[in-house]
Amino acid sequence: MTRRILVIDDDAAVRETIMQTLDERGYEVITAENGALGLAASRRARPDLAITDIVMPVMEGLQTIRELRRERPAMPIVAISCGSHAGRNVLLDIARQLGAWEVLVKPFDLDELAARVECCLSPRWVSP
Amino acid sequence: VERVYDAVLHLHQPFVVYDAQRRLVAWNKAFANLHRESDGSCILRKRMSFDEIAEFRFRTGFYSAAPDDSSVVTSASGLHHRARGGIPYQLRDGRWMYVDRYDLPDGGNVGIWLDITAVKRGEADRLAIEDQLHHAQRLESLGTLAGGIAHDLNNTLVPILGLTKLMMKRLAQDSREHTNLAIIVQAGERARDLVRQILAFSRKEAPTRLSVDFASLVRDSLKMIRASIPATIDIAEAIETVPPVFGDPSQLHQIVINFVVNASHAIGDSMGTISVALTAAVPAAEGNGRAWICLSVRDTGCGMDEATRQRAFEPFFTTKPAGEGTGLGLSVVHGIVVQHGGKIRVESEVGHGTRFDVYLPTIASEEQQQAAEAAQ
Numbered sequence: 001m002t003r004r005i006l007v008i009d010d011d012a013a014v015r016e017t018i019m020q021t022l023d024e025r026g027y028e029v030i031t032a033e034n035g036a037l038g039l040a041a042s043r044r045a046r047p048d049l050a051i052t053d054i055v056m057p058v059m060e061g062l063q064t065i066r067e068l069r070r071e072r073p074a075m076p077i078v079a080i081s082c083g084s085h086a087g088r089n090v091l092l093d094i095a096r097q098l099g100a101w102e103v104l105v106k107p108f109d110l111d112e113l114a115a116r117v118e119c120c121l122s123p124r125w126v127s128p
Numbered sequence: 129v130e131r132v133y134d135a136v137l138h139l140h141q142p143f144v145v146y147d148a149q150r151r152l153v154a155w156n157k158a159f160a161n162l163h164r165e166s167d168g169s170c171i172l173r174k175r176m177s178f179d180e181i182a183e184f185r186f187r188t189g190f191y192s193a194a195p196d197d198s199s200v201v202t203s204a205s206g207l208h209h210r211a212r213g214g215i216p217y218q219l220r221d222g223r224w225m226y227v228d229r230y231d232l233p234d235g236g237n238v239g240i241w242l243d244i245t246a247v248k249r250g251e252a253d254r255l256a257i258e259d260q261l262h263h264a265q266r267l268e269s270l271g272t273l274a275g276g277i278a279h280d281l282n283n284t285l286v287p288i289l290g291l292t293k294l295m296m297k298r299l300a301q302d303s304r305e306h307t308n309l310a311i312i313v314q315a316g317e318r319a320r321d322l323v324r325q326i327l328a329f330s331r332k333e334a335p336t337r338l339s340v341d342f343a344s345l346v347r348d349s350l351k352m353i354r355a356s357i358p359a360t361i362d363i364a365e366a367i368e369t370v371p372p373v374f375g376d377p378s379q380l381h382q383i384v385i386n387f388v389v390n391a392s393h394a395i396g397d398s399m400g401t402i403s404v405a406l407t408a409a410v411p412a413a414e415g416n417g418r419a420w421i422c423l424s425v426r427d428t429g430c431g432m433d434e435a436t437r438q439r440a441f442e443p444f445f446t447t448k449p450a451g452e453g454t455g456l457g458l459s460v461v462h463g464i465v466v467q468h469g470g471k472i473r474v475e476s477e478v479g480h481g482t483r484f485d486v487y488l489p490t491i492a493s494e495e496q497q498q499a500a501e502a503a504q
Contacts, residue, residue, distance in 0.1 A: 107285035
């Protein structure tokens with residue numbers, strides 16, 4: 001069964017890059033350009049996993065994560081954001097506290113993103 | 129009149145009267161004290177010409193430096209005022225004087241000297257504070273700007289790095305296209321590292337505060353960096369055991385790395401030594417009553433001139449050729465040290481090398497400080 005992944009990012013080039021990466025690995029990818037649209041897409045398409053940016057217009061990422069967690073408690077969420085010193089990023093720390101399973105600092109290695117996605121979706125992963 | 133005369137005679141401010149031919153008519157004790165030979169004898173006498181007085185002043189180095197004011201002319205023939213207005217100038221004893229001149233009805237004039245040393249000192253202090261504030265604001269605004277740019281750059285780098293790598297996978301490894309894309313990835317990674325530096329510099333959040341054993345941290349950092357320093361450069365360690373400091377280990381690590389990398393760049397391809405020392409023995413004068421530890425990084429490299437030294441911590445300031453230095457290394461260090469309540473001292477001599485001393489407060493001293501603040 002093809003896994004469906006929702007990518008939420010306001011930057012079209014970032015969406016496209018992630019989409020191609022995951023598409024190549026056999027995932028079905030749907031995209032949304034902000035949190036509000038992402039939430040609507042989540043309701044409509046029932047993705048297996050969501051990747052969301054943090055700093056976005058309309059509905060920013062932390063709120064998006066909160067809403068996604070409420071509506072789909074079991075769905076893994078990967079938060080991505082622009083990095084800070086030595087990989088520490090306060091927004092990503094908060095994202096993790098809000099329930100993001102994985103956090104990645106931009107610009108991340110796409111192989112690593114794919115690996116994290118795969119890990120989240122593998123059956124041995126136990127929801128935190 | 130008698131009492132006015134008496135008051136003027138004993139005034140602390142030098143006071144003098146000249147006639148229309150610029151000859152000495154009257155003066156008080158304070159003025160006389162300014163015109164004594166080394167044996168203590170006063171040179172002044174009635175009807176003495178101003179040129180003679182000027183000659184004495186010129187001969188004895190009356191002024192600590194020739195006033196930069198064009199209204200005063202220094203020459204072998206004497207030193208005299210061209211203008212009537214008041215001129216501030218410094219005497220060789222360090223005092224600043226302001227001479228006020230008033231014309232008299234008979235064509236002569238009165239000179240009253242005002243000691244403006246305190247005013248001058250206050251002005252210098254104010255200028256220094258303004259300068260510091262200006263510098264801080266500049267760093268602050270550059271940081272905000274840099275943070276904003278860095279955010280967008282990181283987004284931009286996702287497709288540049290990501291899509292390039294995707295394309296590489298589809299091309300034969302030995303193809304020219306593959307090689308070109310590898311160059312793009314390298315350039316992108318360089319940009320990514322630069323952005324990381326900028327973010328480190330612009331970061332506003334409070335750093336992690338842990339109890340850090342700085343001695344082992346410095347040793348670890350040096351172990352890590354050794355491999356990337358040319359073999360012609362020797363690293364001499366003198367790391368003493370020091371009391372713990374409160375700090376962000378990754379940031380403190382960054383201080384060591386940036387200093388050592390900088391030092392190695394200053395030495396370049398020649399032979400040289402980077403001496404890294406850590407000690408808790410900070411002179412009382414430096415300590416300001418608190419306990420500090422001091423990290424010193426000294427190199428035998430090219431050194432900095434005064435102009436470079438002044439700007440060494442300024443973001444984006446670099447002496448390296450375009451494309452080689454980001455100009456952020458030392459400003460990052462500066463930001464980290466300030467966040468940790470520390471301070472930096474720089475000594476440098478062109479051709480001989482540079483020495484950076486970083487002072488960080490120990491945990492004990494921070495607790496002491498907090499207790500003192502709480503007690504107030």
